[in-house]
Amino acid sequence: MRDIPRSPTSPAFWRSPLRGPAFTSVLGLVLLVGVTVLFVTGLLSYAAYNPDLAAVNDKTPDKGLLGFYLFDWPTDPHWLYRLTQGVHVTLGVTLIPVLLAKLWSVVPRLFELPPVRSVTHALERLSLLLLVGGGLFEFTTGVLNVQLDYLFPGSFYPLHFYGAWVFIAAFVSHAALKVPAAMRNVRRMRRGEPEVAGDGAYGDETGAHEEAGGPHGGAGGPDGTARTLVAPCPDPPSVSRRGALAFVGGGSLLLFATTAGHSFDALRGTALLAPHGGVEPGPGPNGFQINKTASYAGIRAAETGEDAWRLVVTGPTGTVRLSRAELGRLPAHTARLPIACVEGWSTSDQEWRGVRLRDLAALVGHEGRAPDVFVESLQRHGAFRHAALRSNQVADPRSLLALHVNGAPLSADHGYPARVIVPAAPGVLNTKWVARMTFGRL
Template identity: 40%
Template sequence: MENPPPGRRRPGPRRLPPALRLPALRPPSFSGRLHDPRTATVLGRWLGLALAVCFLTGLVSHFLQQPPPWLLGRLPSRPVWGYRLTQGAHVAFGLAAIVLLFAKLWAVYPRLFVWPPVRSVRHALGRLSVAVLVAAAVFQVLTGLLNIAEWYPWPFSFVPVHYAVAWVVAGSVLLHVAVKAPEIRSHWGRRSAGTLALPEAERDGPDRRSLLLGVGAAVGAVTVTTVGQSLTPLAALDLLAPRHPGYGPQGLPVNRTAAAAGVTAQAVRDWRLEVLGPAPYRLALPQLAALPQHRVRLPIACVEGWSADGDWAGVRIRDLLERAGARPGSALRVVSLEAAGAYRVTEMGGEYAEDPLTLLALRLNGEVLSADHGYPARIIAPNRPGVLQTKWVARLEVL
């Protein structure tokens, strides 16, 4: 290449017009006073409480539905409202956790743009643990929300995945708290060392109080407009929940109808209850109705969070088992007419089968069971998840 003549400059690289130039890649800067450790710590306390309640009540629900071997025969049938309380709290705190989780993420998201993104192996592991925590927590609360609405746009089974991810969330939270313990301790209270080190205007100023008040109001609004599905005194305010405790056939909601379960009029036309045991027998509906009838008032509580009381009438399960020659305390397998489904066959421990409140119910609120509530007969037992209160019972097997 020839050199330019003396006195002339070599032409430089051509520059793009300003409109076509790419902006310089610089990490964003945040000047807001609320993206600070004090705000994150306060929101983290609230979120941690909500997640802890969800985890513990979720364990209760899981063990009642799928008891491990060491719990077989030891599950309590009292108080009768136990599952109603724990599952109602599980859903209520889960909905509150959605608000708190996104408020917490808003408070800490500027840290996602720290530059350089990875400073050391320890720093990389810390950021990875936070990524697992955030991903698992968001997945857990959002899939739980869709489960409440009974919408399953995913290919996996909700119950085992929800249970497994709950342990991931719990472990991630404990790890995060352990790593951040010094910072959390420093900003825990108004007079903590880290809080006092903040500028006077940032310690607990009006901006932070306004934010926390707004988050609290949002949590309160979500709770008040949904908790009425299980806390019936607030049923009139049940505006956002997918179920209302007073709506449905015979005054109770229905999750799975007879049509959805494949139980037709033809299937129940020649119905007989079959009881298998040392002395097996069969009973037609008139024969079953001629046996001593007992009346109980029990709630039916669903895993989606709604619950409602009903007046049930029918034959005690323990009387049916005794007639079949079962020993006291025997467990029971219940088989439904349902064509298919995860809960078509369920098992009941002896503590439930022996309870005098556990019925093979034939009537609800003074009327013969409707098809959607399990006609001709269904299980109703105290302190038991609704999915295990088997409808359209065809067979009882002594175990």
Template identity: 40%
Template sequence: MKRLPVPDEERFTAAAHSPRVTARVGLWLAITFTTCFVTGLLSHLIQHPPEWFLWPSRPIWLYRVTQGLHVVAGVASIPLLLAKLWSVYPKLFGKPLVRSIPHAVERLSILVLSAAAFFELTTGLLNVAQNYPWTFYFPQVHYAVAWVAIGSILVHIAVKLPVIRRALTRRPADDPEPPSAGLSRRGFLRTTWLTAGVSVVATAGATVPLLRNVSGLSWRTGNGTQGLPVNRTATAAGVVQAAQATTWQLSVVTSAGTRTFSLAELRALPQTTAELPIACVEGWSQSAIWRGVAFPTLLTAVGAQPGATVRVSSLERSGLYGVSVLPGEHTADALTLLALELNGEVLDLDHGFPCRIIAPSRPGVLQTKWVSKLEVW
């Protein structure tokens, strides 16, 4: 088999391979990747909160925005990463492989950065499409590799800082860009920005309602049962029989004891109607009209204090999110509902009948469906 020739760095003289191009694309890639990291870290902390972490219930759209930014920034990072790698492609095969200790650190950081970035973007893209061709637990692995990626970015920037500073300095008017074959530096950069922009517009409709009709590659729309998409059906959760049983009751456990409510008794309590978005970790979000019992009302009815932490248990026993915890910031909020209706109709079975949690500024995976028990701490 004929071996492919190793690229000769001296033959790649196009403007696309200049340090000025690499630095500018790298700057934007650093911005999108940092946005991804920070918003992803927030999502992780909301789902697995340490004692010191506080996530507010207002504004109601806060998680919708942060997680939407997470996915949009990830999509924009894909063409930026490819453009960045193309701009340094000849240097990846430069000889000798190691010239000095800083050079060795630089090459190692590039290797780790490239591998971690490709892993994060590829698995993230498959996750938003709900396609899981792997056996590992995605949230934990994605979170761990994110730290590797951001760490390698910081190392790479530290090593290349002098080169980056020179490359980002505006070229003097008496020192024009040297002629080269192919696209000019500005042409390559414009093409990169355009590609990244098209990628975002083509997919952002999943989280930006104004773009929903023009995002041809959006993975979620407003279509679905009761006008809302469904990630996990009642059949998949194995709760159909238990949720439809006439003997279903909600148990509310407090320090004073346990009180049970039938569905009719829940409906007899004062009801609150609110328009709230449901925002999924995959980046899609959709607003809907919910009606049910506000948590302050429910807690007061059982003699508990609004603002107490509440452990929520679902009829679903085998799922990863069959149990969630509502912090005090949310149980004190009058817009946190034990929802009984959706868009003017009784909750569909796939949306959590007989009742579900809908709280402002919370990930969809924590908006527990098919609720069976509430434990007040």
């Protein structure tokens, strides 16, 4: 019986025959594509809030140069945010097995001795710390926020935003160093060639292993064995590396199957691991997904009644106060639009009916070019009690102050007496229980 070292700093401590450059390289290339898509869709999600429009839209102030890419969020296609945020959340959950398998495959590298051999090596180790720590932080906070509904109120947005930039900086520098070797390893695996120790998608690829006089030489632990991804004393294999990759892929497929349905009405019952993945909230025209209920938001029935509620609309020519009945006598329009949430879930297109935002702007002196608008809600609890919409959103003929949905008056949970609905906007900007709208310079 072989004597198994007890210290993880010894290469012989790591005995899995699955670890190797090819296994790690395949996972790394999958993450290269997946993380790139995650980062881009994350940036798009942030831009969709129009954070440079008004302070109430920006949950990440003082972003400085990190906001260089921001642009006026469009209203076409009307399902844009439904697509980008659905991909962001679903892909993030789907990649979890790949990320965990990748970290497992390279964990011996984290224990190599000496921990720092040169300034260059110290910088590489620092980037590695940021890469591993940043990846775990981003995936963990993202999943917790999605599953537990605003787990970090008031702080999740900046934490996730700044964490993403730290992670992507380390990721890009790591990928620049490792992608060529990863491609070589995958080609070797496909040709059935033996793995080359030290030429992995992770670790020292300078040839130091050759200088030490053998495939397991090089700067390593106290026993002089190289820090390679191939175990020097592997246990007998119980599964092939291809089988292990298939297992990881199967895990990702399972998570995809139990998450993706949150964006499709017919499949919503399959979204066991996604928020709002259960049955629809009741039958009838208002029987589609919601985020905040009227009870959660602190809405009181007495203040939304016909005698009590008035919409206050303000612009350059003054202020008008409109009851729900008076709004109902204004020209009504219909738009078929979805609700899409930052948590990744969305609804199919619902048929909304109400008054165009640009027509309300015209009532208070904004004829012609539509202005920006500041919307205030009766909501007392939760984020985004107020929101700003850009002029292009106000101008879109499908942007409504909705009074009805699917042929019926709005329910309390869907924003009665009136709510905003705008094409391609995040759900939180489609303000419910609207009390006041101020058109003009914000």
